[in-house]
Amino acid sequence: MPAPTDVEQAVGLLLDLDLGFSPNEAMRLLKKLGRQPTLAEATLFSIMWSEHCSYKSSRSTLKALPTDGEHVVLGPGEDAGVVRIGEWGGRSWCLVMAHESHNHPSQIVPAEGAATGIGGIVRDVYCMGADVVGVMDALRFGNPDGERGVAAREIVTGVVDGIWQYGNALGVPNLGGDVAFDDSFNENCLVNVIALGLVAEDAVVRSRVPGEAAAEPYDVILVGKPTDSSGFGGATMASRALEDDEEVEQDRGAVQVPDPFLKRMLTLASARVLALAREREVPVGWKDLGAGGIACATSEMAAASGFGMQIDLALVPVAEGDLGPEVVVCSETQERYCWVVPRWFTPEVLKIYNDDFELPHIYHNARAAVIGKVTKSRRYQVDMEGERVCDMPVELITEPVREERNIAPWPAPPAQPQLPPMADLNVALTEVLASFDQCSREFVYRHYDTEVKGCAVVRSGEADAGVIAPLPGESLGLAFSVDGNPRYGRLDPYWAGALAVAEAMRNVAAVGATPWSLTDCLNYGSPEDPETFGAFAEGVRGISDAARRLWRKGSDREPVPIISGNVSFYNHSTSGKAVAPSPIVCCAGVLQDYSRCLTPRLKRAGSIIYLLGPRYGEMGGSEYMRILTGVWWAAVPQVRFEEERVRIHAAIELAGDGLLLSCHDISSGGMLVSAAEMMLANDPGQVLGMELEVGDLGAATRADLWLFCESPGFLMEVDCALAGEVEARLAGMGVRPERVGAVTHGDRLVVRHLGSAAIDLGYTDLKSGWSSAVAGAFVG
Amino acid sequence: MSRDGLDRRVAVLGFPGSNCEVETQRALLAAGVKADIVRWNESPDRLSHYGGFVLPGGFSYQDRVRAGALAAKETIVEAVTAGAEEGKPILGICNGCQILVEAGLVPGIREGDVEMALAPNHRPGGAGYYCRWVFLKHVASPGRCLLTRLLGQSEVLPIPIAHAEGRFVTSSNDLVATLRENDQVVLRYCDAHGRVSSSPDVNPNGSVDDIAGLCNPRGNVLALMPHPERAAWLRQVPEGMETLWATDRSGAAGRGQDLENEGPGRRLFEAFGWEQG
Amino acid sequence: MSTKIALVVRLKVPDTTALSAEDVLRRKMGYGDRLGRLRREDWWLFEVDTGDGARARARVGEWARRCTSLVNPNKHRARVELPREKSGSGSGVRVLVRDRDDVRARSMLAFLRYSLGASDLLSLRSGTLWTVEPGAGEKDPRSLAEGIAATRSRRRGLLANPHAQTFEIYG
Known part of the structure; x- marks a missing residue:
C-alpha cells in the first residue's frame, strides 16, 4: 500500500x-x-457495491430466512429461485419465481419505469431456461386525495399503462397483484413485480460458464439491444433516495426504454437456441443483463465456476458513438442477454438471432455479437481499442461486501382509545367498500391480459389467488397471491412481515392450493436510519417465523421456503420520511387437480356460511378505524401461528375433498367486507343474498368490532347436506367453525345482532361505491 | 394434392410481435386440424401451399403507428391475399383481425381497398387496453361464413376480448348498410340472453353496429376481434358467467377430464377441418 | 373569446415507433431512397377561455408543467406553438394525424379538469405530428408525404387510416 x-x-x-x-x-x-x-473499474465496483447488487446491509439479516427444503432446486443467489413441484407427463417439473422492485424509476417515469420492471423480472426467469407463465404486480401509491394527489394519480395511470403495455405485448398473462394507497408513498411509489416460470427439471439452465470450457474454447456472445447510455447509472439510482426535483432531472440519464416487441423476438429466438443446445447436448451458460450490465453478468458467470473472461468492448454493438468504456461495460441497457457457448456452436447462435429472427430489423442495430472469450486465468480483463480498462481477479468483483447497520426499536403507536361505534353500520360498510384501499381493483386489472397462453382458470377479481393450468392436458394447477399491508407496516413491522406471509398463504389456500414456496421483496427507507433498519430486521423476523411455523402441509414441519427475493432500501421522500415498512410477499401454491379450485362467489341459496377464525377485536390499521377516527392506533392483527396453520391446512383439505362451495379469506376490511365481496362476486344477473348473525363476540366485545376487525380467517360456503361432515372434519383437525348464517335468494346482505338488523343493504347499494370509487380519479 | 400434404394443414402466421401462435396451434390440434407455426420471413412459396391460414393475436410491431398497420405490409400477406382469392379459409384473430382490415382483405367489397379501421376502444370512464369476457351472437345466415359454418343461427357464445384498438369504424356512409345487405356481419356483441346492444356493458369497445367479426364477400375470410383460442376448452370459461357453458364448467368440478372438453370457441377451429367440409 | 395553442412533445429517447415505421416504409413499401428520415411528435391543441394569447400560452405551459402525462421532463422535450405553425428544427413536410373520435384527448381533458381544476380549458384535441424528411434523390417532398400519409390499400399509404383518422399535410 x-x-x-x-x-x-x-x-x-x-x-x-x-x-x-x-x-x-x-x-x-x-x-x-x-x-x-481505472474509471471503468471504479464504476464497476460502485455498482457491485450498491445496496441493490451487494445486499451489503441486509445480507446478514436475511440469513434468518428459511430458504432450503426438500423440493428447492435453487434458492436465492441466482437470478430466480427454482422449486420442484412434482411429476407430470413423465417429467419432473419446477416452478421458477423472481420478485423485484422497480420503485425509483417508476416514480420518475411511471410507464417506462414499471414496464422496465416487468421486462427485467421476466428475463430473470427466462434465463433459467423456463417459460414465463405469468407476471404479477404489487403496487403502492400515494394518497390520491392528498396534497400530492395529482402526481399520485398520474403515477397510478402511468404505472398501470407500463405494466400492461409490456406484459400484454410480450404475451405473458397477469395472474394478479395488489394495490394500496398511503401518504407515505406520495413521493416514492412502490412497484414490485413478480415473474413465474415453469421448466422441466432436466432443462434448468445455469447462469455460469460450463466446466467444459476448461477443455475447449468458449465464446461470450452478447444478444439484444445495442448498448447505449440511457441505462447508465440505473443501479446506483435504485439505491439512492430521490432527493429533490433537481436530482430527478439529473437522473434522466438513467431512463431506460423498455421494448417488449424486441423482448418477444429475443424470447422466441432464445428458446430456439436452447432447444438446439439441448438437442445437440451442447453445454452452455446463459444470463440476463441487469444492473451492472456486461460487467456484472460476465464476471458473475465466470466467478460461479472458476473461470476468467476476456472482453473486447470494441466488439459490443452500440447505439450511438463515443461511449466511454465505463459506460459500455456497465450500462444497464434493457433487453440484453449473455451466452457462453463453445466456439463451434457460435455461428448457429448468431444465425438464429440475426438471420432467422432478424434482430437488426426488429430494433435498429440490435443483434447477437461475439464480445469476448472465456479464459482459464480466473482474471477479469476488459479491453477497449487496445487499452486494458479492467484487469483483476474475477473473485474480487463478486466477493461479498458487508455494511454494519445500527438498530433502534420502531416507535410504538398510541394505544387505541375507547370510541363509540358508528351509529349506522350500513354507512360504515358502504364507506369502507368505497375507499381507495378496499374498492374493486377492476380499474387496474381490466387493462391486463389475463387470458394469453390460454391457461387461465381463475383470474384477477374472481378469487383470492390467480389460478392457471399451465401444462395442457395435465391436472396440475398453480395458484399465486401477493400481499402486504402498508398500514400494518407502519404500526408494527414484525406483524407486517408475518401477516404478509400468512395472508399470501391463506389466499392460496382459499382457492384450495397448498402453499409451496414464497418470495419476498422488502421495501424500506434508508438502512442508515436505525429505526428503519430495525423495522427491516423485524420484518424479516416476522416473515421467517411465519414461513417456519405455517409449515407446508404434508411435510414434516418443513418451512414453506423463500426461494427468491429482493431488498429495496432508500425509499423515502424529499424530507427523508421513509415509506411505510413494506414487506411484500408472494406465495405460490400447488393444486394436484385444478378442477377442484374454489372461488369466493356465492353459489347456492340455502347453503351455510361458516366463519373460521375467532374475531379478536384487533383494530390497529383497520379500515373501520380509519373512517371512524382517521388516526392509526396500535394493536394490529396478530398471526396466531398454531391456529392459522391448522386453518390453512383445513381449507386445503376440505377444498381438495370437494366439500366446499366457496371460500374467501378474511383480511383487510374484516369479515363483513369479505361477506360483501362474496356477494359482489356474482354478476348482476345471478345475485344471491346472505343472512348472517353476529356470533360469539369474545375478545371483540362489540358487534361493530366483531364485524370489522381484521383478525385472519376464512368464510366458507357449505352445502346443507355436507354441513355435518364438514363440522366433523374440522373438529377432527382442531378447528372450531362458527355457523354464522346462510345464503339466500334475493339480493340483500343482512346481519342481525340481538334481534335487530345491524346491516341491511342491497346488492346495488354495496356495488355502487365499490365499483365506482375511482371513477374520474385517473387518466384513461 | 400439393407438396408435403400442406393443403390439408393450416399455417399459423407468426408476425414479428405475434404472441398467441402456440395456443392457437394447440386449439387447431384439439379441433383435429393439423397446423404449423410459420415465421413471417419463411419461404412465401412454401407458405402458398397451405390449405388455410390463421393470423393470430398479439402485438405485431407492438401496435406501432396503428395496430396491424405495419404487419399488413409484410411480404407474407401477399400469400394470404392469394389464399383469400383461392377461397382458402382464413381467420384473423384480434391483431390478426386488425392486420386483415389494414391489408384491405376485410370487408373486401372494393377489392384491395382499405374500407374500415379498428380504432381505439371507446367506453365511458376509460381508454386503453381492455380484457374481459363478453358474449357474441352469430348473426350471419347458416353457411354464410366458412369459419362459422358449425355455429347455429343466433347462437350465443361467451368469449374473451383483449385489445386496445378493437372498434370497427368506417368513414363511408353506406358501408354498414352494404355489410348488412351482403350478410358480412358475422358476429355481434350481445348480452347473456343474446340481445345485441351498444351499451358499454355489452359492446366493450364502441364498435359500429356492435360488430365483433366480419367476413369478406366470399365468406372464406373472417376478421374477429375476440379470441376463440382462449375459449376452446371448457376450463377456460369463467365459472361465474351467466351461460350454460359456465354451468357445465362448474358442474365439472373434481372431474378434470371433463374440463378438457370443448369450449365455446372450438368450432371456429373445427371449421378448418377438410374432412368434414 | 378563446385562443388555440398547440403543445408539441418529442421523446428524448429513441422513438421506436418512428424507427419501425421508417424501416417498413423502406424495406417493404419501396421507399428506400425517397425517404430520408421520419420523425414523430405528440401534438395537443388546447382551446383556452381567453382572448389573450400570452395568457393562453402561460396556461398551457402551466398544465404541461403540472401534468407529467402530457410532458414528463425526464423523457420529453416540449414546445408551445400556434396551430399549424411550423417551428422547431429540421426540414421536411408535416403530416398531422388525428383520431376522428379523440378518446385520448377526452380522457386527458377530463383529468385536467378534475385534477388541475382547468375550468378555462374549453376543448382539447390530440394528434400525432409526423415529419417526413425526403431522401437525397427526392425532388417532390410533398408528394412523398402525400404518398405515405393515407392508407388506401396494402401497398399505398401508412400514417393515417382515413376511416378512423384525419390528416393534414403542411410545411
Whole structure:
C-alpha cells in the first residue's frame, strides 16, 4: 500500500468521481486492487457495491430466512429461485419465481419505469431456461386525495399503462397483484413485480460458464439491444433516495426504454437456441443483463465456476458513438442477454438471432455479437481499442461486501382509545367498500391480459389467488397471491412481515392450493436510519417465523421456503420520511387437480356460511378505524401461528375433498367486507343474498368490532347436506367453525345482532361505491 | 394434392410481435386440424401451399403507428391475399383481425381497398387496453361464413376480448348498410340472453353496429376481434358467467377430464377441418 | 373569446415507433431512397377561455408543467406553438394525424379538469405530428408525404387510416 498521504490522495480521487462510494468503500477498493482503479473499474465496483447488487446491509439479516427444503432446486443467489413441484407427463417439473422492485424509476417515469420492471423480472426467469407463465404486480401509491394527489394519480395511470403495455405485448398473462394507497408513498411509489416460470427439471439452465470450457474454447456472445447510455447509472439510482426535483432531472440519464416487441423476438429466438443446445447436448451458460450490465453478468458467470473472461468492448454493438468504456461495460441497457457457448456452436447462435429472427430489423442495430472469450486465468480483463480498462481477479468483483447497520426499536403507536361505534353500520360498510384501499381493483386489472397462453382458470377479481393450468392436458394447477399491508407496516413491522406471509398463504389456500414456496421483496427507507433498519430486521423476523411455523402441509414441519427475493432500501421522500415498512410477499401454491379450485362467489341459496377464525377485536390499521377516527392506533392483527396453520391446512383439505362451495379469506376490511365481496362476486344477473348473525363476540366485545376487525380467517360456503361432515372434519383437525348464517335468494346482505338488523343493504347499494370509487380519479 | 400434404394443414402466421401462435396451434390440434407455426420471413412459396391460414393475436410491431398497420405490409400477406382469392379459409384473430382490415382483405367489397379501421376502444370512464369476457351472437345466415359454418343461427357464445384498438369504424356512409345487405356481419356483441346492444356493458369497445367479426364477400375470410383460442376448452370459461357453458364448467368440478372438453370457441377451429367440409 | 395553442412533445429517447415505421416504409413499401428520415411528435391543441394569447400560452405551459402525462421532463422535450405553425428544427413536410373520435384527448381533458381544476380549458384535441424528411434523390417532398400519409390499400399509404383518422399535410 502507498504511504498514508498518498492513500488520502487516492481516496480523494475516487470520491471525486462521485460514484457514490463512502470513504470506507474507497479505502476498501484501493486495498483490494493495490492500485488506483481505472474509471471503468471504479464504476464497476460502485455498482457491485450498491445496496441493490451487494445486499451489503441486509445480507446478514436475511440469513434468518428459511430458504432450503426438500423440493428447492435453487434458492436465492441466482437470478430466480427454482422449486420442484412434482411429476407430470413423465417429467419432473419446477416452478421458477423472481420478485423485484422497480420503485425509483417508476416514480420518475411511471410507464417506462414499471414496464422496465416487468421486462427485467421476466428475463430473470427466462434465463433459467423456463417459460414465463405469468407476471404479477404489487403496487403502492400515494394518497390520491392528498396534497400530492395529482402526481399520485398520474403515477397510478402511468404505472398501470407500463405494466400492461409490456406484459400484454410480450404475451405473458397477469395472474394478479395488489394495490394500496398511503401518504407515505406520495413521493416514492412502490412497484414490485413478480415473474413465474415453469421448466422441466432436466432443462434448468445455469447462469455460469460450463466446466467444459476448461477443455475447449468458449465464446461470450452478447444478444439484444445495442448498448447505449440511457441505462447508465440505473443501479446506483435504485439505491439512492430521490432527493429533490433537481436530482430527478439529473437522473434522466438513467431512463431506460423498455421494448417488449424486441423482448418477444429475443424470447422466441432464445428458446430456439436452447432447444438446439439441448438437442445437440451442447453445454452452455446463459444470463440476463441487469444492473451492472456486461460487467456484472460476465464476471458473475465466470466467478460461479472458476473461470476468467476476456472482453473486447470494441466488439459490443452500440447505439450511438463515443461511449466511454465505463459506460459500455456497465450500462444497464434493457433487453440484453449473455451466452457462453463453445466456439463451434457460435455461428448457429448468431444465425438464429440475426438471420432467422432478424434482430437488426426488429430494433435498429440490435443483434447477437461475439464480445469476448472465456479464459482459464480466473482474471477479469476488459479491453477497449487496445487499452486494458479492467484487469483483476474475477473473485474480487463478486466477493461479498458487508455494511454494519445500527438498530433502534420502531416507535410504538398510541394505544387505541375507547370510541363509540358508528351509529349506522350500513354507512360504515358502504364507506369502507368505497375507499381507495378496499374498492374493486377492476380499474387496474381490466387493462391486463389475463387470458394469453390460454391457461387461465381463475383470474384477477374472481378469487383470492390467480389460478392457471399451465401444462395442457395435465391436472396440475398453480395458484399465486401477493400481499402486504402498508398500514400494518407502519404500526408494527414484525406483524407486517408475518401477516404478509400468512395472508399470501391463506389466499392460496382459499382457492384450495397448498402453499409451496414464497418470495419476498422488502421495501424500506434508508438502512442508515436505525429505526428503519430495525423495522427491516423485524420484518424479516416476522416473515421467517411465519414461513417456519405455517409449515407446508404434508411435510414434516418443513418451512414453506423463500426461494427468491429482493431488498429495496432508500425509499423515502424529499424530507427523508421513509415509506411505510413494506414487506411484500408472494406465495405460490400447488393444486394436484385444478378442477377442484374454489372461488369466493356465492353459489347456492340455502347453503351455510361458516366463519373460521375467532374475531379478536384487533383494530390497529383497520379500515373501520380509519373512517371512524382517521388516526392509526396500535394493536394490529396478530398471526396466531398454531391456529392459522391448522386453518390453512383445513381449507386445503376440505377444498381438495370437494366439500366446499366457496371460500374467501378474511383480511383487510374484516369479515363483513369479505361477506360483501362474496356477494359482489356474482354478476348482476345471478345475485344471491346472505343472512348472517353476529356470533360469539369474545375478545371483540362489540358487534361493530366483531364485524370489522381484521383478525385472519376464512368464510366458507357449505352445502346443507355436507354441513355435518364438514363440522366433523374440522373438529377432527382442531378447528372450531362458527355457523354464522346462510345464503339466500334475493339480493340483500343482512346481519342481525340481538334481534335487530345491524346491516341491511342491497346488492346495488354495496356495488355502487365499490365499483365506482375511482371513477374520474385517473387518466384513461 | 400439393407438396408435403400442406393443403390439408393450416399455417399459423407468426408476425414479428405475434404472441398467441402456440395456443392457437394447440386449439387447431384439439379441433383435429393439423397446423404449423410459420415465421413471417419463411419461404412465401412454401407458405402458398397451405390449405388455410390463421393470423393470430398479439402485438405485431407492438401496435406501432396503428395496430396491424405495419404487419399488413409484410411480404407474407401477399400469400394470404392469394389464399383469400383461392377461397382458402382464413381467420384473423384480434391483431390478426386488425392486420386483415389494414391489408384491405376485410370487408373486401372494393377489392384491395382499405374500407374500415379498428380504432381505439371507446367506453365511458376509460381508454386503453381492455380484457374481459363478453358474449357474441352469430348473426350471419347458416353457411354464410366458412369459419362459422358449425355455429347455429343466433347462437350465443361467451368469449374473451383483449385489445386496445378493437372498434370497427368506417368513414363511408353506406358501408354498414352494404355489410348488412351482403350478410358480412358475422358476429355481434350481445348480452347473456343474446340481445345485441351498444351499451358499454355489452359492446366493450364502441364498435359500429356492435360488430365483433366480419367476413369478406366470399365468406372464406373472417376478421374477429375476440379470441376463440382462449375459449376452446371448457376450463377456460369463467365459472361465474351467466351461460350454460359456465354451468357445465362448474358442474365439472373434481372431474378434470371433463374440463378438457370443448369450449365455446372450438368450432371456429373445427371449421378448418377438410374432412368434414 | 378563446385562443388555440398547440403543445408539441418529442421523446428524448429513441422513438421506436418512428424507427419501425421508417424501416417498413423502406424495406417493404419501396421507399428506400425517397425517404430520408421520419420523425414523430405528440401534438395537443388546447382551446383556452381567453382572448389573450400570452395568457393562453402561460396556461398551457402551466398544465404541461403540472401534468407529467402530457410532458414528463425526464423523457420529453416540449414546445408551445400556434396551430399549424411550423417551428422547431429540421426540414421536411408535416403530416398531422388525428383520431376522428379523440378518446385520448377526452380522457386527458377530463383529468385536467378534475385534477388541475382547468375550468378555462374549453376543448382539447390530440394528434400525432409526423415529419417526413425526403431522401437525397427526392425532388417532390410533398408528394412523398402525400404518398405515405393515407392508407388506401396494402401497398399505398401508412400514417393515417382515413376511416378512423384525419390528416393534414403542411410545411
